[in-house]
Amino acid sequence: MRLRTAAIALAAATLTPLALTAPAAHAATAAVPYDFNGDGRTDLAIGAPDATVDGHAKAGAVSVVYGGAGGPNTSARTLITQNTTGVPGAAEAGDAFGAAVASADLNTDGYADLLVGVPGEDVTGDAGSGTAVVVWGSKSGLSGARSLFSFFDTDYDHYGQAFATGDFDDDGDPDVVVGSTGPITLSVVNGPITRTGAHNGGSGSRYGLSSPGVTHLTSADVPGDGRGPVALHSLAEQTGDAATSLADLRIGNYTDWLQRMPAGYVSAAGDIDGDGHPDFAVGNDRETSADAGGAKGGKVTVVYGGPEGLDADRAPLVLTQDTAGVPGASETGDRFGSGVGVGDIDGDGYADLAVGAAGENDGAGAVTVLYGSASGLTTEGNQYYTQNTAGVPGASEDGDLFGARVVLTDHTGDGRADLSLSAPGENSGDGSVWSLRGSANGLTTTGSLSFGTGTTGVSATGTPHLGSVLGG
Ligand SMILES: [Ca+2]
Ligand SMILES: [Ca+2]
Ligand SMILES: [Ca+2]
Numbered sequence: 247m248r249l250r251t252a253a254i255a256l257a258a259a260t261l262t263p264l265a266l267t268a269p270a271a272h273a274a275t276a277a278v279p280y281d282f283n284g285d286g287r288t289d290l291a292i293g294a295p296d297a298t299v300d301g302h303a304k305a306g307a308v309s310v311v312y313g314g315a316g317g318p319n320t321s322a323r324t325l326i327t328q329n330t331t332g333v334p335g336a337a338e339a340g341d342a343f344g345a346a347v348a349s350a351d352l353n354t355d356g357y358a359d360l361l362v363g364v365p366g367e368d369v370t371g372d373a374g375s376g377t378a379v380v381v382w383g384s385k386s387g388l389s390g391a392r393s394l395f396s397f398f399d400t401d402y403d404h405y406g407q408a409f410a411t412g413d414f415d416d417d418g419d420p421d422v423v424v425g426s427t428g429p430i431t432l433s434v435v436n437g438p439i440t441r442t443g444a445h446n447g448g449s450g451s452r453y454g455l456s457s458p459g460v461t462h463l464t465s466a467d468v469p470g471d472g473r474g475p476v477a478l479h480s481l482a483e484q485t486g487d488a489a490t491s492l493a494d495l496r497i498g499n500y501t502d503w504l505q506r507m508p509a510g511y512v513s514a515a516g517d518i519d520g521d522g523h524p525d526f527a528v529g530n531d532r533e534t535s536a537d538a539g540g541a542k543g544g545k546v547t548v549v550y551g552g553p554e555g556l557d558a559d560r561a562p563l564v565l566t567q568d569t570a571g572v573p574g575a576s577e578t579g580d581r582f583g584s585g586v587g588v589g590d591i592d593g594d595g596y597a598d599l600a601v602g603a604a605g606e607n608d609g610a611g612a613v614t615v616l617y618g619s620a621s622g623l624t625t626e627g628n629q630y631y632t633q634n635t636a637g638v639p640g641a642s643e644d645g646d647l648f649g650a651r652v653v654l655t656d657h658t659g660d661g662r663a664d665l666s667l668s669a670p671g672e673n674s675g676d677g678s679v680w681s682l683r684g685s686a687n688g689l690t691t692t693g694s695l696s697f698g699t700g701t702t703g704v705s706a707t708g709t710p711h712l713g714s715v716l717g718g
């Protein structure tokens with residue numbers, strides 16, 4: 247497989263070498279992503295791009311539930327649509343607001359900000375050109391927004407269908423990389439991105455098949471650096487199978503220096519073996535009949551990081567439900583790897599892995615948790631959850647798709663990652679979200695909770711599929 251790429255540099259249109267006004271206050275400490283109110287607890291962004299908004303089908307919504315001592319605190323949430331005061335644009339049918347979310351403290355004021363993709367938005371007569379919105383964090387939570395810069399809007403569509411953040415130009419503030427379809431599928435927007443400021447340049451390039459474009463992006467956080475590599479997901483030109491590569495966006499013409507990764511549709515990153523280099527878990531939930539890189543029932547491949555991105559000397563770890571020590575058995579349509587999350591559940595310094603299998607048991611769905619160690623991921627102490635697991639709210643039903651998306655971040659503020667997961671098929675397509683707490687002994691169902699459209703404020707009209715996108 248050869249990847250055709252073309253890098254197109256964009257000159258900074260407004261070069262302002264010297265700031266003319268002194269900053270109003272000393273620089274705040276950069277916030278943890280998704281901690282929008284800066285209270286030390288990660289908040290949960292729940293996307294429902296299929297949600298009806300004021301009668302407009304699939305206009306899309308994002309509900310943010312703020313972290314609390316007991317996990318996501320459903321009494322403190324903000325519902326955001328394009329009809330929310332301060333958010334650019336207006337909710338229209340098919341906008342798909344919330345089809346992708348990401349977070350970083352883009353204006354470096356100490357509060358994480360939220361990026362929301364609106365890939366179905368029509369822009370000045372260009373149907374489905376797409377746009378992206380930045381919603382600002384503050385002590386009282388999210389409020390106010392602006393559009394993210396869009397440099398090549400005549401050359402692409404579905405801008406904002408994927409995001410990642412990181413300091414890609416090495417100047418100390420977060421930048422954003424955006425996925426789209428068309429001749430340019432990957433755009434970098436240089437930060438800082440401020441409430442009223444002009445843009446600071448960027449670049450555009452081509453990765454993968456132009457029709458689906460860049461469909462998923464995962465940036466890795468290198469501890470103490472913040473300048474990790476980015477996993478790029480698309481489809482290969484020749485086969486149409488998943489194509490995934492690692493890029494270092496600090497390098498000019500970075501698409502010439504791609505490292506090939508196991509091919510999949512989603513990924514998550516964290517330091518599973520505690521060696522200081524981020525590792526990646528790549529999910530490919532397709533059967534081999536649909537994707538040569540898939541597996542019966544789906545699979546997840548863990549690739550370990552090294553000083554130069556991926557550790558070429560270390561064999562990737564392939565996990566299926568037929569892998570010794572992994573619960574269950576691989577059956578056609580299980581979709582193991584539909585969602586992946588990486589975070590340190592037990593606080594031992596090794597990141598752990600959650601894998602969703604949305605197709606398990608006729609689409610009821612399941613989630614498997616595996617733990618990190620100095621020698622890498624281990625099956626020892628693994629856990630397996632469905633809605634029929636004692637202590638997990640709800641009951642498993644065909645088509646719930648429990649585990650379609652999984653996220654491991656610390657919502658309680660105790661330093662241990664909690665598991666958030668969604669079942670977008672729950673209640674005939676309404677969708678629901680679950681939260682299970684991390685502890686020193688691993689994940690526990692004690693205090694687990696579940697909530698849906700009513701609690702999050704998302705309209706249950708049609709099939710909103712709440713949680714078809716999750717960020718935290
Ligand atoms: Ca918070
Ligand atoms: Ca901010
Ligand atoms: Ca590592």
Ligand SMILES: [Ca+2]
Nearest residue numbers: 590591592596
């Ligand atoms: Ca751990």
